[in-house]
Amino acid sequence: MARRAAAEVRFGEQLTPRSELLRSALVSGPAIAWVSLFLLIPLVAVVGMSFLTRGSYGQVGLPATFENYRRLAGYGLLGYDPLYPQIILRSLLLAAGTTLVCLLAAFPLAYFIVRLPGRFKNAALTLVVIPFWTNLLIRTYAWQILLGPESLLARLASALGLAPAGQPLYPSTLAVYLGMLCAYLPFMVMPLYSSFEKLDWSIAEAAMDLGAGGPQVLRHAILPQVAPGMAAGVILVFIPAVGQFVIPDLLGGAKTVMLGNAIQQQFGASRDWPFGSAISFVGMALVMLGLLLYARSAARRGEEGLL
Amino acid sequence: MKRPSWLLTLGVALLYVFLYAPIVVVIVFSFNAARYGGPWTGFTTAWYGRLLDSPEKLLAARNTLVLAVVSTLFSTVLGTLLGFGLSRYRFPGQKLFSWLMYIPVVIPDIVMAVAMLMFYGLVRQTLGLFELGLATMIVSHVTFQIPFVAIVVRSRLVGMDPAIEEAAHDLGANAWQTFRLVTLPMILPAVVAGGMLAFTLSLDDFVVSFFTTGPGANTLPILIYASVKRGITPDINALSSLIILASVLGTIAMMLAERRQEPRGTS
Numbered sequence: 001m002a003r004r005a006a007a008e009v010r011f012g013e014q015l016t017p018r019s020e021l022l023r024s025a026l027v028s029g030p031a032i033a034w035v036s037l038f039l040l041i042p043l044v045a046v047v048g049m050s051f052l053t054r055g056s057y058g059q060v061g062l063p064a065t066f067e068n069y070r071r072l073a074g075y076g077l078l079g080y081d082p083l084y085p086q087i088i089l090r091s092l093l094l095a096a097g098t099t100l101v102c103l104l105a106a107f108p109l110a111y112f113i114v115r116l117p118g119r120f121k122n123a124a125l126t127l128v129v130i131p132f133w134t135n136l137l138i139r140t141y142a143w144q145i146l147l148g149p150e151s152l153l154a155r156l157a158s159a160l161g162l163a164p165a166g167q168p169l170y171p172s173t174l175a176v177y178l179g180m181l182c183a184y185l186p187f188m189v190m191p192l193y194s195s196f197e198k199l200d201w202s203i204a205e206a207a208m209d210l211g212a213g214g215p216q217v218l219r220h221a222i223l224p225q226v227a228p229g230m231a232a233g234v235i236l237v238f239i240p241a242v243g244q245f246v247i248p249d250l251l252g253g254a255k256t257v258m259l260g261n262a263i264q265q266q267f268g269a270s271r272d273w274p275f276g277s278a279i280s281f282v283g284m285a286l287v288m289l290g291l292l293l294y295a296r297s298a299a300r301r302g303e304e305g306l307l
Numbered sequence: 308m309k310r311p312s313w314l315l316t317l318g319v320a321l322l323y324v325f326l327y328a329p330i331v332v333v334i335v336f337s338f339n340a341a342r343y344g345g346p347w348t349g350f351t352t353a354w355y356g357r358l359l360d361s362p363e364k365l366l367a368a369r370n371t372l373v374l375a376v377v378s379t380l381f382s383t384v385l386g387t388l389l390g391f392g393l394s395r396y397r398f399p400g401q402k403l404f405s406w407l408m409y410i411p412v413v414i415p416d417i418v419m420a421v422a423m424l425m426f427y428g429l430v431r432q433t434l435g436l437f438e439l440g441l442a443t444m445i446v447s448h449v450t451f452q453i454p455f456v457a458i459v460v461r462s463r464l465v466g467m468d469p470a471i472e473e474a475a476h477d478l479g480a481n482a483w484q485t486f487r488l489v490t491l492p493m494i495l496p497a498v499v500a501g502g503m504l505a506f507t508l509s510l511d512d513f514v515v516s517f518f519t520t521g522p523g524a525n526t527l528p529i530l531i532y533a534s535v536k537r538g539i540t541p542d543i544n545a546l547s548s549l550i551i552l553a554s555v556l557g558t559i560a561m562m563l564a565e566r567r568q569e570p571r572g573t574s
Binding site for chain 1: 315316318319322323325326327328329330332333336346385386388389391392393395396397398399401404407408410411413414415416417418419421422423424425426429446447449450451453454457482507510511513514518528531532535539547550551554555557558559562
């Protein structure tokens with residue numbers, strides 16, 4: 001550690017700690033200052049705001065209380081009301097469900113693409129990436145057309161006796177799931193694909209030679225190898241899914257109000273910033289918890305994290 | 308190994324249909340003559356013509372482009388410097404800051420959006436700055452774009468041989484000359500890729516724009532959202548189809564550019 005005080009060589013330059021600090025301030029400083037001012041400080045303000053109280057005209061002020069969190073936990077002014085605990089639980093379930101469905105769909109898709117011959121492989125992958133770069137809002141409202149009262153799917157559902165004729169299939173939980181799967185499938189396919197591409201097939205072949213059946217090969221020879229890709233995909237899907245508000249807003253109804261919709265309502269129509277901040281903080285905390293779990297499992301496997 | 312089974316092929320085909328059904332239906336319905344959506348009544352291109360007559364939509368298109376171009380310029384410069392700084396110079400608290408810089412990547416966009424909305428509101432009440440509008444949207448977009456550019460640039464810098472920059476210094480170049488004449492040309496593909504990513508993120512964004520904009524400064528996604536809330540109209544399908552076309556062309560261009568730089572990058 002004695003070297004710390006002396007000049008160090010950085011990419012061919014002798015730099016004293018002071019000059020290196022100055023260099024950092026000049027180069028990294030502006031971006032750090034920008035993100036700190038416009039995001040980190042506002043996020044701290046959200047946490048602070050969540051302890052304040054809303055006045056009768058939407059203004060905020062003291063006293064500082066845990067009232068917003070109590071309300072979020074279900075203990076409002078009018079006794080126990082499970083509305084917000086339900087919203088939190090529903091958001092987590094939707095995010096978890098979306099992640100699971102994406103994983104089930106992405107696994108065969110990534111496997112299929114990686115087994116294609118070279119020139120088809122790139123094309124197949126590009127075809128997955130294109131929807132990913134296409135505006136999510138557009139792809140979501142398109143499901144309103146696809147599930148509309150006169151659409152093919154609605155008529156099929158009524159012919160099978162699953163839904164009354166002439167009715168749209170949205171708003172519904174199923175519609176929200178369809179929209180979510182459509183939005184997040186590429187997020188799962190891409191990391192899974194890159195894991196599959198690095199996969200050592202000789203291990204799977206060896207397992208088969210030793211008499212392992214299909215499920216055993218999958219469980220012991222393939223899954224451990226693609227676990228990093230699966231973990232990355234789970235994070236990439238779960239995190240944005242927790243806070244998603246456009247898809248439940250356009251394809252779901254009152255029964256599918258999620259955290260994101262609740263936040264929007266408090267900052268929009270209800271104009272209750274303190275309560276909205278409390279919901280935002282819970283959303284943030286859930287995501288951070290997920291990331292922490294991911295980082296720990298990645299560390300256990302001895303890899304660099306996702307970032 | 309054996310060929311994929313027909314069951315797998317069928318499943319994969321269905322997934323592709325599923326991914327493309329929304330995109331295709333929007334494009335098909337943009338040519339539907341029916342006024343209020345519903346069944347197909349005939350082919351028309353009238354809705355595309357309508358777009359040009361709507362000052363509201365043209366203004367939103369202009370806002371979207373201005374927002375994307377200006378925010379990309381800012382974030383590409385700031386993000387490139389950040390990626391360079393974080394990988395080349397050490398400073399106290401660097402690890403903490405490089406983690407904090409990733410917050411915009413991992414935080415739900417609605418939380419980011421309301422945090423900014425509140426911040427602008429509080430600053431406006433005390434200092435009178437940050438009237439919501441195009442400017443606040445640009446500031447917000449730059450904020451979430453910076454880390455993405457930095458990540459792309461940094462991953463390129465990490466893979467670079469330090470001997471090249473060392474050689475430049477040994478030959479008498481100062482820090483600026485080394486950066487300008489040696490480092491920057493070598494990381495340029497990553498800077499361009501980062502900038503393209505930032506540009507696309509800005510074009511795609513709805514949530515952050517929705518919360519940080521003010522009266523009169525609509526973007527296309529905000530306009531589409533408002534129309535969808537009122538009920539989809541065919542001219543919104545036409546507008547969306549044009550946006551889809553732009554995204555598809557952009558993605559293909561990005562893929563081609565990536566493929567072209569790859570052989571050089573691995574040398």
